[in-house]
Amino acid sequence: MKHDLVTDVLHAIRQVTGDRQGFVALHEPSFGRRERELVLDCIDSGFVSSVGNYVDLFEQRLANFLGVKYAVAVVNGTAALHVALLLAGVRRNDEVFVPSLSFVATANAVTYCGAIPHFVDSAPDTLGIDPVSLSGYLEEILIQKDNTWFNRRTGRRVSVIVPMHVFGHPVHMDALLEVAARFDLQVVEDAAESLGSSYKCRMTGTLTGLSAFSFNGNKVITTGGGGAIVTDNQELAKKAKHITTTAKIPHQWAFAHDQIGFNYRMPNLNAALGCAQLDALPDFIVKKRALAKSYETAFSGISGVSFVSEPAHSHSNYWLNALLLDDAMASQRDQILAVTNDAGYMTRPVWQLLHTLPIYADNPAMLMPIAESLEKRLLNIPSSPFLITGA
Amino acid sequence: MKHDLVTDVLHAIRQVTGDRQGFVALHEPSFGRRERELVLDCIDSGFVSSVGNYVDLFEQRLANFLGVKYAVAVVNGTAALHVALLLAGVRRNDEVFVPSLSFVATANAVTYCGAIPHFVDSAPDTLGIDPVSLSGYLEEILIQKDNTWFNRRTGRRVSVIVPMHVFGHPVHMDALLEVAARFDLQVVEDAAESLGSSYKCRMTGTLTGLSAFSFNGNKVITTGGGGAIVTDNQELAKKAKHITTTAKIPHQWAFAHDQIGFNYRMPNLNAALGCAQLDALPDFIVKKRALAKSYETAFSGISGVSFVSEPAHSHSNYWLNALLLDDAMASQRDQILAVTNDAGYMTRPVWQLLHTLPIYADNPAMLMPIAESLEKRLLNIPSSPFLITGA
Numbered sequence: 003m004k005h006d007l008v009t010d011v012l013h014a015i016r017q018v019t020g021d022r023q024g025f026v027a028l029h030e031p032s033f034g035r036r037e038r039e040l041v042l043d044c045i046d047s048g049f050v051s052s053v054g055n056y057v058d059l060f061e062q063r064l065a066n067f068l069g070v071k072y073a074v075a076v077v078n079g080t081a082a083l084h085v086a087l088l089l090a091g092v093r094r095n096d097e098v099f100v101p102s103l104s105f106v107a108t109a110n111a112v113t114y115c116g117a118i119p120h121f122v123d124s125a126p127d128t129l130g131i132d133p134v135s136l137s138g139y140l141e142e143i144l145i146q147k148d149n150t151w152f153n154r155r156t157g158r159r160v161s162v163i164v165p166m167h168v169f170g171h172p173v174h175m176d177a178l179l180e181v182a183a184r185f186d187l188q189v190v191e192d193a194a195e196s197l198g199s200s201y202k203c204r205m206t207g208t209l210t211g212l213s214a215f216s217f218n219g220n221k222v223i224t225t226g227g228g229g230a231i232v233t234d235n236q237e238l239a240k241k242a243k244h245i246t247t248t249a250k251i252p253h254q255w256a257f258a259h260d261q262i263g264f265n266y267r268m269p270n271l272n273a274a275l276g277c278a279q280l281d282a283l284p285d286f287i288v289k290k291r292a293l294a295k296s297y298e299t300a301f302s303g304i305s306g307v308s309f310v311s312e313p314a315h316s317h318s319n320y321w322l323n324a325l326l327l328d329d330a331m332a333s334q335r336d337q338i339l340a341v342t343n344d345a346g347y348m349t350r351p352v353w354q355l356l357h358t359l360p361i362y363a364d365n366p367a368m369l370m371p372i373a374e375s376l377e378k379r380l381l382n383i384p385s386s387p388f389l390i391t392g393a
Numbered sequence: 394m395k396h397d398l399v400t401d402v403l404h405a406i407r408q409v410t411g412d413r414q415g416f417v418a419l420h421e422p423s424f425g426r427r428e429r430e431l432v433l434d435c436i437d438s439g440f441v442s443s444v445g446n447y448v449d450l451f452e453q454r455l456a457n458f459l460g461v462k463y464a465v466a467v468v469n470g471t472a473a474l475h476v477a478l479l480l481a482g483v484r485r486n487d488e489v490f491v492p493s494l495s496f497v498a499t500a501n502a503v504t505y506c507g508a509i510p511h512f513v514d515s516a517p518d519t520l521g522i523d524p525v526s527l528s529g530y531l532e533e534i535l536i537q538k539d540n541t542w543f544n545r546r547t548g549r550r551v552s553v554i555v556p557m558h559v560f561g562h563p564v565h566m567d568a569l570l571e572v573a574a575r576f577d578l579q580v581v582e583d584a585a586e587s588l589g590s591s592y593k594c595r596m597t598g599t600l601t602g603l604s605a606f607s608f609n610g611n612k613v614i615t616t617g618g619g620g621a622i623v624t625d626n627q628e629l630a631k632k633a634k635h636i637t638t639t640a641k642i643p644h645q646w647a648f649a650h651d652q653i654g655f656n657y658r659m660p661n662l663n664a665a666l667g668c669a670q671l672d673a674l675p676d677f678i679v680k681k682r683a684l685a686k687s688y689e690t691a692f693s694g695i696s697g698v699s700f701v702s703e704p705a706h707s708h709s710n711y712w713l714n715a716l717l718l719d720d721a722m723a724s725q726r727d728q729i730l731a732v733t734n735d736a737g738y739m740t741r742p743v744w745q746l747l748h749t750l751p752i753y754a755d756n757p758a759m760l761m762p763i764a765e766s767l768e769k770r771l772l773n774i775p776s777s778p779f780l781i782t783g784a
Contacts, residue, residue: 033436041432041662045424050617050666051610077468077618080656106639106650113653116507219442219660226441226660227468248497255730255741259497262504262752265471269610269617271432271666275441339646350646359650 007306007334008341011325014300015347018293019389028348029220029322030386032286036278044274052247054270056277063280064215064230067198068205072239074231075268075276076246079194079216082229083111085245085266086214087162089231089238090188092117096161097153097366099187101131102355103373104166108192109356111214118158121357121367124376128313129168129324132372133177136163139368140185151185156366162188167196167206169382170222170321171313175201175209190214194229197222198287198319207232217272222286222319223279225272287319289387294320296390297383306331310380320385324352327379335381342383352380398697398725399732402716405691406738409684410780419739420611420713421777423677427669435665443638445661447668454671455606455621458589459596463630465622466659466667467637470585470607473620474502476636476657477605478553480622480629481579483508487552488544488757490578492522493746494764495557499583500747502605509549512748512758515767519704520559520715523763524568527554530759531576542576547757553579558587558597560773561613561712562704566592566600581605585620588613589678589710598623613677613710614670616663678710680778685711687781688774697722701771711776715743718770726772733774743771 019026044056057075064073076082092098094116100108102121109119122139125132145154152159163182165173182189193199193207194216200206207213212235217228231242244250249263268276294311301309306328312318327335335351342349355377357367410417435447448466455464467473483489485507491499493512500510513530516523536545543550554573556564573580584590584598585607591597598604603626608619622633635641640654659667685702692700697719703709718726726742733740746768748758 030439031441033439033441037436038433041436042429045428045432045666048421048424049610050422050424051615052618053610078656106641106648106654107656110639110653110655219440219444224442226662227443227656227658248501250497254734257497257742257744259750259752262501263497264501265469265498265618267618269663271617272660272662275436275662343645351648353648361650361653 007331008338010304011307011338012342012345012347014304015342015383018296018300018391019347019384020391022346024346026347026384026389027386028350028382028384031219031224032282032386032388034282036281037275040274040278041271044271050271051269052267054273056270056273057268060273060276060280061230063277065232067280067283068208068232070208070232071234072232072236074239074242074246075273076229076231076266077268078227079214079218079229080107080111081264081266082214082216082231083107083192084114085242085264086190086212086231087111087115088245089241090162090190090212092161093159095158097156097158098161099136099163101166102357102367102370103129103168103352103376104192104356105353106356106359108164108166109362119356119362119365120153120160121362121365123368123370124373125174126372126376128171128173129310129376130171130173131163131165131178133174133181135368137181140181144185151187153366160185160187162190164190164192166192166194167199169310169324170196170199170319171310172196172199172201172206172316172318179210195221195321196319198283200317202315211235212238217276222290222321223276223283225268225276225279228268228272228276286387289390290320290385293385293387293390294323297323301325322382323385324380324382329379332378335379339381347384349381349383352377398722399729401695402698402729403733403736403738405695406733406774409687409691409782410775411782413737415737417738417775417780418777419741419773419775422610422615423673423777423779425673427672428666431665431669432662435662441662442660443658445664447661447664448659451664451667451671452621454668456623458671458674459599459623461599461623462625463623463627465630465633465637466664467620467622467657468659469618470605470609470620471498471502472655472657473605473607473622474498474583475505476633476655477581477603477622478502478506479636480632481553481581481603483552486549488547488549489552490527490554492557493748493758493761494520494559494743494767495583495747496744497747497750499555499557500753510747510753510756511544511551512753512756514759514761515764516565517763517767519562519564520701520767521562521564522554522556522569524565524572526759528572531572535576542578544757551576551578553581555581555583557583557585558590560701560715561587561590561710562701563587563590563592563597563707563709565704570601586612586712587710589674591708593706602626603629608667613681613712614667614674616659616667616670619659619663619667677778680781681711681776684776684778684781685714688714692716713773714776715771715773720770723769726770730772738775740772740774743768
């Protein structure tokens with residue numbers, strides 16, 4: 003029988019997830035009795051908005067889960083990253099290094115600061131920023147003047163690197179932090195996709211002192227819409243809370259605001275949902291890892307495609323399971339997407355590389371051989387925790 | 394017996410609202426069975442985030458209530474105003490006219506566009522922008538070059554006026570629109586506080602073709618946190634939806650974004666709450682107007698203070714009831730605040746005038762005799778719809 007990659011992929015997905023009624027989404031949330039209870043309790047309390055206990059509780063419990071001191075809950079992951087970048091000292095016209103292989107919010111958060119996303123290449127194993135190629139690139143383009151590093155081509159100050167842990171797989175953080183230290187760059191983790199993933203036994207989002215999480219509906223846990231800024235630094239946590247609540251100076255009745263703040267606070271209603279989801283998070287991760295293991299086994303026997311496994315020294319939440327087609331099979335990607343979606347199993351390619359979007363096409367960018375190769379060959383497959391057979 | 398304004402005010406508030414258990418807030422939401430039902434239905438559907446029927450339903454029903462064609466639901470009123478200003482064509486370094494007597498979000502939304510808030514004075518009867526003093530001021534400071542109006546002092550283009558309907562009381566819109574037309578200025582209504590108020594039988598938020606609403610927890614109706622951009626223009630509505638959903642080009646699986654967008658979409662969970670609140674809105678407004686009538690009567694016999702009634706030609710939602718102290722009594726404001734809050738009735742002064750905040754102190758501003766007088770003398774009193782006696 004002729005080897006048919008498209009059919010093989012569809013069969014493997016079906017074999018792992020079982021025959022399902024209706025369309026199988028890429029990632030759906032799971033809600034139980036606890037979600038219903040807490041949300042109703044929130045409504046009965048009357049406190050559904052910017053005041054209420056669930057926001058505090060969600061922040062404390064998220065911080066406890068991560069093993070950090072502070073979490074500040076906000077409306078979404080984009081807002082979290084925007085504020086984290088401001089707290090890291092990103093200024094107007096700075097350049098900020100972000101992966102080209104990421105969701106557009108990573109770059110937009112930089113743009114909201116008035117700064118310029120500078121796009122960098124990925125590592126083939128983590129899919130995230132590659133510290134090795136980045137190091138060589140920075141050696142080439144950066145220059146130090148008066149204890150500050152500048153892009154010698156554009157003359158702009160460089161201030162921050164934003165590693166994004168793609169699909170939950172941790173970036174090579176030790177090597178990245180070494181490169182960052184060499185050029186006095188702050189590192190802000192975009193941990194939007196990697197809640198519960200760890201790198202060398204430490205949770206992503208806690209590896210650099212300042213990070214952003216997302217609890218959008220498609221994430222490992224959801225608050226409807228939500229995000230959080232996470233830090234061990236009390237001063238930064240205070241600033242994060244202040245700037246996300248319109249920078250109002252606390253007072254029983256007076257309204258004074260001491261900086262340009264934002265209306266980014268997570269509503270209590272959403273935090274109530276989040277508290278219940280945090281209860282379920284360890285179970286979600288166990289199931290998601292079991293699902294990944296099943297996919298890994300199912301795809302191990304199919305030539306032309308490989309399952310994307312967690313990188314060395316890491317423990318991934320496998321937020322979105324991914325397949326990587328062999329070079330020779332890249333041309334079949336769109337047919338695989340069409341056939342699997344038509345069959346009721348949602349699959350999708352990775353994001354268009356950000357430096358190729360017209361809005362960012364004129365931004366500084368390094369050569370992108372790995373990201374360009376990955377972009378053509380990656381696709382995501384259904385990843386909801388309840389898809390594991392028997393769950 | 395010695396006349397004591399502080400005691401009189403406290404007694405009048407107590408008389409109107411009745412003896413209440415616990416602290417009486419300035420404005421609390423009311424939730425019933427319908428809120429519980431719709432939020433649970435939303436959770437049971439699994440669609441709590443950026444996809445789901447309740448967002449569409451909330452938008453349609455809000456538009457129907459207002460009698461306009463389109464509403465686009467977003468995370469909060471600040472985001473709504475930010476996007477409305479961008480849609481109105483506000484560009485970096487433009488000057489945008491905003492009332493100094495407003496919540497800071499009105500000015501911040503301008504700042505987020507990279508534009509400069511230019512502060513203007515209020516009318517004594519509406520508390521909002523005074524078209525008469527504004528007209529004289531614009532005659533003095535604006536100059537036309539190549540069909541564009543500029544501030545002759547700063548050289549910056551002027552593009553938009555943002556009337557905010559303070560506490561629900563409509564601005565003198567006919568006169569304001571006449572002034573705006575004379576100087577080719579767009580008008581974007583900040584209707585954050587005035588859902589359900591009308592001016593000459595037309596709802597605020599529908600008077601200029603483009604407006605922003607808020608559904609924060611303290612507003613007439615709440616979605617936890619939320620807002621909406623409202624317009625009759627199909628093209629603007631499409632743009633509003635596009636820019637608030639990361640400017641992603643619709644496609645079954647591909648990710649392309651054609652402009653710098655925002656993650657501003659209202660989550661479905663919050664929209665579910667909002668749908669139930671819209672059902673109750675007409676009843677809330679009836680009760681709030683009855684409460685205002687009671688206050689008006691109770692304060693009519695007290696000298697030294699007057700109740701702020703709706704301006705001529707308007708029908709106010711009386712979002713926050715307000716008292717205006719006589720000039721001679723302004724020095725007693727803080728004592729009234731202290732005594733009423735201590736007695737368990739929340740009261741507060743109006744916002745600090747925005748042009749006096751350090752962050753905006755260097756911005757262009759006209760002379761502010763009315764706003765400065767109002768700021769010293771205004772205070773808000775408890776305004777929840779359920780406070781009306783017998784409700």
